[in-house]
Every structure is written in C-alpha cells, then in structure tokens.
Amino acid sequence: MLHEECGVMGAYDFDGGNVAIDLYHGLYTLQHRGQESCGIVTNDYVSLHTVKGKGLVNEVFTKDNLGTLTGKIGVGHVLYGYTGDDNDGVQPIVSRYCKGSMTIAMNGMITNYSELRSELEHRGAIFQSSSHAEMVMNMIAVARTQTHSAEEAVMTVAKRLKGAFSIIVMSPKKLIAVRDPYGFKPLSLGKRGNTYFFASETAAFDVIHAQTLCDVRPGETIKIDDNGVTHYDDGVGKVKPAQCIFEFVYFARPDSFIDGNSVYQARINIGKELYKACPVDADVVVGVPSSGLHFALGYAYESGIQYAEGLVKNSYVGRTFIKGTDEIRREAVSIKLNALRGAIEGKDVVLVDDSIVRGTTSANLIKLIKDGGARKVHMRIASPPFMYSCPYGSDIPDRQQLAAVRMDIDGIRKSIGADSLGYLPMSAFERVGLKPDRYCDACFTGNYPDLLL
Numbered sequence: 001m002l003h004e005e006c007g008v009m010g011a012y013d014f015d016g017g018n019v020a021i022d023l024y025h026g027l028y029t030l031q032h033r034g035q036e037s038c039g040i041v042t043n044d045y046v047s048l049h050t051v052k053g054k055g056l057v058n059e060v061f062t063k064d065n066l067g068t069l070t071g072k073i074g075v076g077h078v079l080y081g082y083t084g085d086d087n088d089g090v091q092p093i094v095s096r097y098c099k100g101s102m103t104i105a106m107n108g109m110i111t112n113y114s115e116l117r118s119e120l121e122h123r124g125a126i127f128q129s130s131s132h133a134e135m136v137m138n139m140i141a142v143a144r145t146q147t148h149s150a151e152e153a154v155m156t157v158a159k160r161l162k163g164a165f166s167i168i169v170m171s172p173k174k175l176i177a178v179r180d181p182y183g184f185k186p187l188s189l190g191k192r193g194n195t196y197f198f199a200s201e202t203a204a205f206d207v208i209h210a211q212t213l214c215d216v217r218p219g220e221t222i223k224i225d226d227n228g229v230t231h232y233d234d235g236v237g238k239v240k241p242a243q244c245i246f247e248f249v250y251f252a253r254p255d256s257f258i259d260g261n262s263v264y265q266a267r268i269n270i271g272k273e274l275y276k277a278c279p280v281d282a283d284v285v286v287g288v289p290s291s292g293l294h295f296a297l298g299y300a301y302e303s304g305i306q307y308a309e310g311l312v313k314n315s316y317v318g319r320t321f322i323k324g325t326d327e328i329r330r331e332a333v334s335i336k337l338n339a340l341r342g343a344i345e346g347k348d349v350v351l352v353d354d355s356i357v358r359g360t361t362s363a364n365l366i367k368l369i370k371d372g373g374a375r376k377v378h379m380r381i382a383s384p385p386f387m388y389s390c391p392y393g394s395d396i397p398d399r400q401q402l403a404a405v406r407m408d409i410d411g412i413r414k415s416i417g418a419d420s421l422g423y424l425p426m427s428a429f430e431r432v433g434l435k436p437d438r439y440c441d442a443c444f445t446g447n448y449p450d451l452l453l
C-alpha cells in the first residue's frame with residue numbers, strides 16, 4: 001500500500017468567527033492523506049492556540065480542546081509519515097521570531113533540503129527536527145527580516161525551494177498559501193459566506209458547505225488579510241506544470257476535483273481504458289476497496305461483465321500498526337478486507353486494484369479471493385508498472401523493492417498467484433484527459449520533471 005504524505009487546510013473568517021470547527025471537519029475529510037498525526041493552530045490576534053498530537057483526527061481533538069481553539073484565522077494539518085528519525089514533525093509548526101509568530105503547514109518534499117538546511121545551519125540556525133516544514137519556516141523567518149511583508153518573504157523563499165510543496169503560512173494577521181511551480185501537490189481555494197478556505201482537496205470544502213473557487217495555480221501565492229484576497233503570479237508559468245498523476249489513481253478522494261478534473265470520472269474512464277487494453281472473459285469484476293472500486297466500475301461498464309462487491313472492508317480499522325512477518329501481514333489484510341463468498345464462489349473474477357508496489361498485498365488479496373471460492377483471478381492494475389521511486393513526497397519504496405523492477409510481468413503474475421495480469425498502458429492516461437505535458441508520471445517513466453529542464 002502507498003501513502004500520501006500530508007493534507008493541509010487553512011481558514012480565514014472576515015466576520016471574525018472561530019474557524020476551528022471548520023478546520024476540524026476539513027481535516028476529517030483529509031484523513032486519508034495522513035493518519036500519523038494531526039493538528040490545528042488558530043490565531044485570535046492576541047495569541048495562538050494549538051492542539052496537535054499523534055493519532056487520528058478523532059483521537060487528537062475533543063470537544064474540550066476544540067473549544068480552546070479560538071480565532072478567526074487557522075491552519076490545520078494531517079501527516080502520514082515522517083521522513084526523519086525523530087517524532088518532532090507533527091504539524092502545524094509554530095515559531096516566534098522578531099516579527100511576531102509564524103505557523104506553517106506543508107505537504108510535499110523539498111529536494112534541495114540538505115543544501116538549504118546546511119546553509120541555514122552555517123548561519124547559526126538551530127533545528128528541532130528534520131522536518132522540511134521546519135526548514136522552510138526558518139527560511140521564511142530569515143527572508144521576512146529582509147522584505148516588507150510576509151507574502152514577499154514567502155515568495156522569496158518559494159523561488160529557492162526545489163521539489164514539491166503546497167504550503168499554508170499563518171503570520172500574525174495573514175493567511176498565505178503557496179504552491180510549487182510544477183503544482184505537484186493539489187491545493188484549492190474555497191469560500192462560504194465571508195470565510196475563505198485553503199485545502200489539499202476540494203472534498204474538504206463540500207463537508208463544510210463551502211464552494212470551490214479555484215485551484216491555487218502552480219507557482220501561485222495567495223494572501224488573505226483584512227484587505228481581502230490577493231493573488232500573486234510570481235512563479236506561475238515559469239515551468240511546465242507537472243501535477244502528480246498518482247493523485248488521480250490513488251491518493252485523492254473520488255469526490256475531489258483536482259485542477260478542475262473530477263477524480264471519480266478519471267477513475268471510471270481509466271477503468272474503461274483498462275478493459276480496452278487488457279480484456280478478459282470472466283463472470284464478475286471486483287474492485288479492491290477503496291481506491292480500486294471506481295476503476296472496477298469502469299472496467300465493468302466497458303466490458304459488460306457484472307460488477308460485484310467481492311471484498312468487504314472493515315471500516316473501523318484505522319492505522320495498521322501491525323508490522324513484521326509475512327504471516328502477520330496476511331492477517332492484517334484479512335482484518336481490513338474479507339472475501340464475500342456469495343459474490344465470487346465458483347466464478348472467474350477480474351480483480352482491479354490501483355497499483356502493485358512490492359507485490360505482497362496483491363498476493364494476499366488474490367489468496368483471499370481464491371480462499372473465498374473464486375475459480376480464477378485475473379488481476380488488472382489501473383496504472384502502469386511502478387519502476388521508480390518518488391522524490392516529491394509520496395511514499396514509494398526504493399526501486400530495488402518494486403515488483404516491476406525485480407521481475408517481468410509474467411514473473412509478477414506468478415509471484416502474486418494471478419491467472420492473468422494486465423497493467424494500464426501509459427498512453428491511456430492521455431486518452432482520459434491526463435496529458436503528459438501537465439502531469440508528473442516519473443514513478444512510471446523515470447522522467448522527473450525538474451530534471452527535464
């Protein structure tokens with residue numbers, strides 16, 4: 001299984017109401033982007049209020065501690081995993097310096113992190129963690145002492161950062177969002193009444209009854225303060241956008257729109273293309289919950305093969321804390337998912353999943369389906385084979401661990417126990433409107449956008 005590294009959210013209420021509850025509900029919606037830790041920081045113009053910690057949104061926040069989060073500006077964050085060895089990366093990160101306070105929430109990975117951090121350290125900066133957000137915050141604090149405004153400082157720093165970043169910064173009286181020039185990670189602007197929101201995914205706006213206004217464009221900075229909402233084009237159009245195509249395949253919720261495209265519709269269309277590329281005779285099409293479901297629907301629509309709910313998901317399993325032997329991992333898969341014997345017994349099943357990483361999960365799933373009575377399992381994968389790791393913050397393991405690097409397609413098929421195996425061809429992305437000149441597909445092609453310049 002892959003994991004996205006983070007989700008961010010910000011809110012600014014021009015009417016002066018407290019924004020914490022909206023941020024809480026928004027983070028709930030973004031929970032799939034990170035289950036390791038979460039936090040909210042609010043600003044009531046007198047002081048900052050922080051609640052953050054390890055755990056899920058419903059574990060960290062309570063009615064009581066949410067009540068302490070007063071203020072009309074706020075920032076929230078959910079974190080999947082942490083790149084450093086320490087545990088100090090829980091965001092948002094708050095810091096105080098000569099210009100007051102600064103709070104930052106970030107999704108992404110800075111690829112020139114070591115170089116920039118070493119530069120700061122040689123100038124006397126002290127770090128609490130190896131969090132990229134902390135390093136960016138330090139850079140903004142330094143830049144702020146040399147510029148006229150917080151937004152200017154953010155834009156100055158953004159020019160020096162390489163890699164992927166969607167960042168929300170809260171200064172004493174401003175909320176500022178910035179997205180890297182490639183736009184790797186999604187970030188949108190929404191509005192309800194006189195309250196404006198930033199969020200990693202538009203689904204977060206739906207739950208708080210806000211309307212999506214626009215995406216923060218790749219390279220754009222947006223500032224919200226008492227003067228209103230101001231857009232800065234500073235980094236826009238400097239490079240060809242390269243939004244993460246895997247957001248459509250796996251990371252994002254199906255009810256989100258990324259840069260105007262429906263994630264749900266993209267998945268249905270990809271499922272249709274998957275059938276056209278890898279047809280097979282079978283009795284039922286089964287999707288692996290949750291991200292495989294809509295691909296399976298598309299596959300069923302296009303093929304005319306009946307769609308069946310062949311796997312039941314236990315919705316109450318949160319983070320998988322079970323690690324260790326393959327046997328224990330198999331049990332962990334069975335706790336999360338169980339085969340629905342009535343839907344698959346004696347049948348030839350097309351099993352549709354978003355990707356194969358190491359191959360262990362697919363092998364366990366196929367065993368589950370076969371143990372549930374399926375006669376044959378034809379595995380269909382709604383993305384091309386993973387061949388490269390991701391330097392932009394998505395948790396794809398080292399190349400050597402990727403099934404498609406270690407084996408050819410038939411080798412993978414045998415190792416996972418499938419009767420046949422088919423992957424989505426790269427060209428199918430373009431046919432569903434995800435054009436290669438707008439999207440990063442480096443984990444499939446090795447064409448890292450910032451190395452193509």
Ligand code: SF4
Nearest residue numbers: 244390394440442443
């Ligand atoms: S390398 Fe893959 S996962 Fe990483 S940003 Fe590009 S498409 Fe997304």
